[in-house]
Amino acid sequence: MVLISKYLVPKGFVGITLYPFIFLKYGSLKANRFLINHERIHLRQQLELLIVPFYVFYGIEFLIRFIRTKNKYVAYQNISFEREAFENEKDLDYLNSRPFFKFLKYM
Structure with a gap:
């Protein structure tokens, strides 16, 4: 589900995914198919890692980098x-052909 909230989206970004929602800064961004696809990829990643571990790994990896x-x-x-x-x-x-745990290739 795509929702609009300029307050939930961090400064400098136009979208954020917090399972099961995609938050966009502006309503006009709903038409951006590539942005929506990008955020849907994050939905799949979050689901694969059972949501909470996704955020833990994401945060740890961000801190290290x-x-x-x-x-x-x-x-x-x-x-x-x-x-x-x-x-x-x-x-x-x-997403139709993406194998399970595909993000591991990028680690």
Whole structure:
């Protein structure tokens, strides 16, 4: 389910996925198929890891990458979950053929 909330989406971002919802900063972003696909990839990742462990791994990986790079944006872009989503967001059929635990390839 896609919801609009400019207050839940962090500054500098246009969308965030908190299972089972996709929050977008602006209603017009609902038409952005690549953004929606990117966020749906995160929904699948969260479901595979039974939701809570996804957030734990995501946070730990962000902290490790932030310590290494000293740059929040670079750390964020290099999180394995984000790399999978960015790499495949333009393939609108990706989730139909994505194997289980595919994000492990990006670790």
